[in-house]
Amino acid sequence: MRxxxxxxxxxxxxxxxxxxxxxxxxxxxxxxxxxxDHAYDDYMEIEKKVRxxxxxxxxxxxxxxxxxxxxxxxxxxxxIGFKQFESGRFVLKFPHVFDVFEHPVQRILYCRLTRKALAxxxxxxxxxxxxIPDAVTRxxxxxxxxxxxxxxxEHIRIARKDFGLPDxxxxxxxxxxxxxxxxxxxxxTRNKYIELVERxxxxxxxxxxxxxxxxxxxxxxxxxxxRFSFIVNFPPGFKIGKYYKIAMWKWQRLPYxxxxxDVSGYDLRSLEAQRRMEKRAVAMIHELLTLTVEKKMxxxxxAHFRMIMDLPKKLKEFVLQQQGIFYLxxxxxxxxxxxxxxxxxxxxxxxxxxxxxxxARRKLxxxxxxxxxxxxxxxxxxxxxxxxLDDHTRxxxxxxxxxxxDENESCSGSDMDESCKSE
Numbered sequence: 001m002r003x004x005x006x007x008x009x010x011x012x013x014x015x016x017x018x019x020x021x022x023x024x025x026x027x028x029x030x031x032x033x034x035x036x037d038h039a040y041d042d043y044m045e046i047e048k049k050v051r052x053x054x055x056x057x058x059x060x061x062x063x064x065x066x067x068x069x070x071x072x073x074x075x076x077x078x079x080i081g082f083k084q085f086e087s088g089r090f091v092l093k094f095p096h097v098f099d100v101f102e103h104p105v106q107r108i109l110y111c112r113l114t115r116k117a118l119a120x121x122x123x124x125x126x127x128x129x130x131x132i133p134d135a136v137t138r139x140x141x142x143x144x145x146x147x148x149x150x151x152x153x154e155h156i157r158i159a160r161k162d163f164g165l166p167d168x169x170x171x172x173x174x175x176x177x178x179x180x181x182x183x184x185x186x187x188x189t190r191n192k193y194i195e196l197v198e199r200x201x202x203x204x205x206x207x208x209x210x211x212x213x214x215x216x217x218x219x220x221x222x223x224x225x226x227r228f229s230f231i232v233n234f235p236p237g238f239k240i241g242k243y244y245k246i247a248m249w250k251w252q253r254l255p256y257x258x259x260x261x262d263v264s265g266y267d268l269r270s271l272e273a274q275r276r277m278e279k280r281a282v283a284m285i286h287e288l289l290t291l292t293v294e295k296k297m298x299x300x301x302x303a304h305f306r307m308i309m310d311l312p313k314k315l316k317e318f319v320l321q322q323q324g325i326f327y328l329x330x331x332x333x334x335x336x337x338x339x340x341x342x343x344x345x346x347x348x349x350x351x352x353x354x355x356x357x358x359x360a361r362r363k364l365x366x367x368x369x370x371x372x373x374x375x376x377x378x379x380x381x382x383x384x385x386x387x388x389l390d391d392h393t394r395x396x397x398x399x400x401x402x403x404x405x406d407e408n409e410s411c412s413g414s415d416m417d418e419s420c421k422s423e
Contacts, residue, residue, distance in 0.1 A: 044332035234325035
C-alpha cells in the first residue's frame with residue numbers, strides 16, 4: 001500500500017516539475033553552449049597574423065631609413081614576445097610584406113618593407129585622415145551612450161583603432177573640435193576624461209532603428225512586428241527548439257528604452273523594467289559595435305564601458321545568450337581575447353557595407369595571404385624560404401646562427417656601421 005502511494009506521489013511531483021520546466025523554458029536560457037561559426041573564426045586567424053605583421057612593421061619603421069639587420073630585429077622582437085630565431089623565420093613567411101636582402105659589403109642579412117607594404121601603409125594613413133569627420137561623429141555618439149556624458153580618455157585610447165582614430169587623436173580630434181568635446185581631469189582621480197559639450201538629438205538614432213525602417217520600406221514588413229525586433233541569424237548547427245522559438249518571439253516584441261535615452265527617472269525595480277533594461281543592454285552593445293570601423297570589438301574593451309553604459313557584469317554569458325545577434329570568437333590569441341562580431345554586418349566573413357579604412361586594412365591582409373611561393377627571391381634566400389616556410393625544419397636556426405656569426409665578425413672588423421656599435 002505504501003509503495004503504491006509513494007509511486008503516485010512521485011508521478012504527481014514529476015508532472016509538476018515537468019510543467020514548471022515547460023513554463024520556464026519560454027524565457028531565453030541564461031547559459032548557452034557557444035556554437036562555432038568558421039567564417040568568423042577564420043577571419044580572426046587572419047587577424048592574428050596581421051597583428052604580428054603590424055608589430056614587425058612598426059619595429060622596422062622605427063629604425064633609421066626603415067632598414068634593420070636580422071640580428072637586431074631578432075633581439076628587439078623578443079621584447080614583444082617572440083622567441084630566439086623566430087623573427088627571421090617569421091619575416092620570410094611574408095615576402096610580399098618584408099624584403100630580406102643581403103648587404104653587398106657586410107654580407108649580412110637586412111630587412112625592410114616592400115613597396116606594396118609601404119603603399120598600403122600610406123593608403124591607410126590617407127583613409128584615416130579623410131574619415132576624421134566621421135570619427136568625430138562616432139565619438140560624439142559614444143559619449144551620448146554614456147549615462148554621464150563623459151568617458152575616460154584612456155579607454156578610448158585603448159580602442160582607438162576600433163573607432164578609426166589616429167594615434168594623435170587627443171590633439172587632432174578632441175582638441176581640434178572644442179565645440180564638441182572638452183578635456184578635463186577628475187577631482188577625485190588623476191584620470192583624464194572626455195566630456196560632451198552639447199547633445200545633438202539628430203545623432204540619438206540607433207542604427208537598428210534605421211535597419212527597421214529600411215526593412216519596412218523595402219520589404220513591406222508590418223511595422224508592429226519589427227518595432228522592437230533585432231535581426232537574428234543563428235550560426236549553423238544551433239539547436240532551436242519549440243519553446244526557444246516562443247521565447248524569441250516574445251523577446252523580439254518586448255519594448256525597451258533606447259540606448260540614447262536617459263533612464264535615471266524610471267523605476268527599475270519591477271521585473272518588467274529589468275527585462276526592458278536587459279534588452280536595452282543588447283541594443284547598447286549593438287550600437288557600440290556599429291560605431292566601430294570593422295563592426296567588431298574585443299569583449300575586454302567592451303568591459304571598459306560597462307559601468308557608464310549600464311551593461312551586465314557577466315558580459316560573456318550575456319553575449320552568448322544572444323548568439324543570433326552577436327558572435328563571440330576566441331580565435332586569434334590562444335583564447336585569451338574574446339572578439340564580439342555584429343553578425344548582421346557580415347556575410348561570408350566580409351563586411352556587407354565596407355568603408356574606406358576597412359578596405360585599406362584588408363589590403364595588408366591580402367598581402368599576408370599571398371603564397372610565398374609566388375614571390376621572387378634571390379638564390380641566397382631560396383634555402384631560407386624552403387626550410388623556414390614549407391617544412392619548418394630545424395635547419396633555420398642553424399642558418400640564422402651562421403648569419404649571426406657573420407654579422408658579429410663584420411661588426412668587430414668594421415668601424416663604419418653605427419648599428420653594430422650600438423648592438
